[in-house]
Amino acid sequence: MAGRPVVRWVGEDALLVELDSAERVAALYALLTARRAELPAVTEIVPAARTVLLDGVADRPSLARLLAGLDLAGHPPADGPLVEIPTRYDGADLAEVAAGWGVSPEAAVRVHSTPEYRVAFCGFAPGFGYLTGLPDGYGVPRRATPRSSVPAGSVALAGPYTGVYPRSSPGGWQLLGRTATVLWDLDREPAALLAPGVRVRFVPVAGDG
Amino acid sequence: MAEPTATGPAGAERAATGPAGAEPTATGMARTELAVVRPGPLTTVQDLGRRGVAHLGVPRAGALDEPALRAANRLVGNPDGAAALETTLGGVALRALAPAVVAVTGAPAPVTVDGRPAPWGAAVALPAGAVVEVGAATHGVRSYLAVAGGLAVPPVLGSRSADLLSGLGPPPLAAGDRLPVGPAAAGPRAGLVPLPGPPGELVLRLRPGPHDDWFADLAGLARAVHRVAAASNRVALRTEGPPLARARGGELPSAGMVLGAVQVPPDGHPVIFLADHPTTGGYPVVGVVPRADLAAAAQARPGTPVRFLLVRGPGGG
Numbered sequence: 001m002a003g004r005p006v007v008r009w010v011g012e013d014a015l016l017v018e019l020d021s022a023e024r025v026a027a028l029y030a031l032l033t034a035r036r037a038e039l040p041a042v043t044e045i046v047p048a049a050r051t052v053l054l055d056g057v058a059d060r061p062s063l064a065r066l067l068a069g070l071d072l073a074g075h076p077p078a079d080g081p082l083v084e085i086p087t088r089y090d091g092a093d094l095a096e097v098a099a100g101w102g103v104s105p106e107a108a109v110r111v112h113s114t115p116e117y118r119v120a121f122c123g124f125a126p127g128f129g130y131l132t133g134l135p136d137g138y139g140v141p142r143r144a145t146p147r148s149s150v151p152a153g154s155v156a157l158a159g160p161y162t163g164v165y166p167r168s169s170p171g172g173w174q175l176l177g178r179t180a181t182v183l184w185d186l187d188r189e190p191a192a193l194l195a196p197g198v199r200v201r202f203v204p205v206a207g208d209g
Numbered sequence: 210m211a212e213p214t215a216t217g218p219a220g221a222e223r224a225a226t227g228p229a230g231a232e233p234t235a236t237g238m239a240r241t242e243l244a245v246v247r248p249g250p251l252t253t254v255q256d257l258g259r260r261g262v263a264h265l266g267v268p269r270a271g272a273l274d275e276p277a278l279r280a281a282n283r284l285v286g287n288p289d290g291a292a293a294l295e296t297t298l299g300g301v302a303l304r305a306l307a308p309a310v311v312a313v314t315g316a317p318a319p320v321t322v323d324g325r326p327a328p329w330g331a332a333v334a335l336p337a338g339a340v341v342e343v344g345a346a347t348h349g350v351r352s353y354l355a356v357a358g359g360l361a362v363p364p365v366l367g368s369r370s371a372d373l374l375s376g377l378g379p380p381p382l383a384a385g386d387r388l389p390v391g392p393a394a395a396g397p398r399a400g401l402v403p404l405p406g407p408p409g410e411l412v413l414r415l416r417p418g419p420h421d422d423w424f425a426d427l428a429g430l431a432r433a434v435h436r437v438a439a440a441s442n443r444v445a446l447r448t449e450g451p452p453l454a455r456a457r458g459g460e461l462p463s464a465g466m467v468l469g470a471v472q473v474p475p476d477g478h479p480v481i482f483l484a485d486h487p488t489t490g491g492y493p494v495v496g497v498v499p500r501a502d503l504a505a506a507a508q509a510r511p512g513t514p515v516r517f518l519l520v521r522g523p524g525g526g
Contacts, residue, residue: 010467011467011468011469012416012499016419016465043261044264045264046488046489047264049463050462051462051464053464053465053466055465121463122265123463123487123489124487126262126265126267127265128266186366195264196264
């Protein structure tokens with residue numbers, strides 16, 4: 001299916017587009033949001049790990065045909081805005097994550113703060129972005145026992161993803177550090193700093209981030 | 210799957226004062242408010258919910274029994290989507306600080322005004338200072354109380370609904386809260402609206418997919434009788450019954466979720482997503498319940514038998 005999406009009909013008026021990589025998801029999401037005005041009306045466009053969900057579709061047959069005919073090979077993900085997240089790398093799980101990678105905590109900070117990330121999708125809580133960009137081989141498991149409370153601004157890892165907790169909540173991700181950056185602000189448009197497509201760099205800082 | 214949390218970033222704010230309409234009127238009267246005398250076990254402000262923000266991880270929220278919300282609004286002359294109260298089993302009591310018109314629909318419950326019986330499913334005029342009380346539901350779970358003019362709590366991302374998964378919107382009612390009421394619309398009041406009774410048995414149509422091929426025996430699912438589990442809430446109707454076996458192992462990468470999606474976690478007990486459902490989820494979705502069937506799901510008490518009726522939707526593959 002090189003580049004060609006699989007389109008599944010969901011419920012009364014949704015389509016689920018399955019793709020073979022996070023890059024293709026990013027490419028399709030960028031394409032659909034850029035061309036939204038030309039598409040049959042859609043209420044929600046929700047990217048996820050290997051899918052893009054279109055919900056509240058006014059004309060499902062024509063949108064399904066259009067999507068199935070797309071060749072995404074010629075569409076690289078568009079470059080969203082770049083956001084820098086000043087991060088104090090003093091998280092409770094930094095040493096354990098570093099040990100899992102077979103490096104020192106200092107080297108683990110370099111591993112994490114070197115790549116440029118992209119917000120692949122949001123979920124779990126408003127403004128919680130799942131960021132891709134960590135090099136292959138550096139994925140980590142979730143904690144066996146989730147913490148009952150993870151502080152707001154925690155920079156954390158699980159699986160291939162990095163995330164930043166927009167507010168204090170229970171959570172099972174491995175905590176690398178913390179930022180003072182406000183991730184979710186209802187007076188901002190969009191309220192989520194880390195909306196899908198946004199590019200992210202984590203910048204190590206000594207203070208409170 | 211997302212973990213519900215008790216308090217959100219907006220959870221600390223009491224939605225007592227709206228941005229507009231806070232000035233006294235020309236006669237010096239305070240604007241209309243409803244004061245919460247008895248909040249009930251769980252009473253929230255709900256309208257038709259949020260749209261267009263699922264990609265930011267924001268659930269849709271909104272009334273679980275949407276036809277009942279629309280009916281209550283019509284009875285008091287509001288637009289269908291005006292914000293109203295959704296109670297849970299135990300009702301609510303409110304004092305009108307100025308004359309107001311209210312209507313109660315959804316789960317049938319005794320309605321009183323200053324202790325005197327008043328009609329359910331009809332407009333009721335409240336003099337200034339009167340207390341309207343919705344008692345415990347005699348059937349069903351959720352009653353709706355609409356007030357002419359609608360509840361004018363500040364909208365968040367285009368909706369006044371409380372989202373109990375995320376903590377967006379006004380928090381559940383607490384004693385002493387004051388709820389601002391908007392200016393009453395000039396629209397005609399419906400005299401009578403159809404109000405279906407809560408179900409003795411919940412029959413939910415199920416359109417298979419997108420992950421029905423993850424499960425071994427859909428016909429078995431359709432034959433089985435499940436029951437509504439006590440852990441059901443605004444996020445999901447949970448069921449207990451014969452577990453649905455998987456046809457394959459492995460994990461599903463997180464995917465976008467729709468209202469009415471029936472997720473099946475590893476324990477095999479189907480979970481039907483309601484208005485506060487997470488926007489993405491990591492368990493396979495065996496099928497989707499049409500929205501028209503979700504009002505009955507919102508009124509089904511724990512223990513109610515649940516059956517799934519497999520359907521193939523128009524054009525659904």
